[in-house]
Amino acid sequence: MPLTSDWRSPHAADNLKNLERPGFAMEFLRRNPEYRQDYNRMARRVAAGTVSEEAATADLAHRWGLSFPVQPWPPCMRRTGSMAPGTSS
Structure with a gap:
């Protein structure tokens, strides 16, 4: 698992200041060890x-109170997921 950046650094703090509520909530959630x-x-x-990506995503979203208001990228265009813990925004 990639290491996360130090949230106490000035650079990370500046990035967090520019986030809207959903982005800030995601930054908070992705640092949660249980998530x-x-x-x-x-x-x-x-x-x-053992489970489809759609079913697994729906289950994760239900348990963590997540919503995805836009359609995901088609599989051929998918990028590294922003929901993945340890990714930086």
Whole structure:
């Protein structure tokens, strides 16, 4: 898992100041150890083929109170997920 940046650094603090509520909430959530474990568990289940990506995402969203108001990228255009813990915004 990639290391997260030091949230106490001036650069990180400046980035957080510019976030709107959803972005700030995501930054807070992605640092939550329980969310990180849950996300990794979901990713392993999808990779193993025991659950579809859509079902796993819906389950994760339900448990963590997440909503996705826009349609996700089609699989051929998908980038590294911003919901992934440890990614920086």
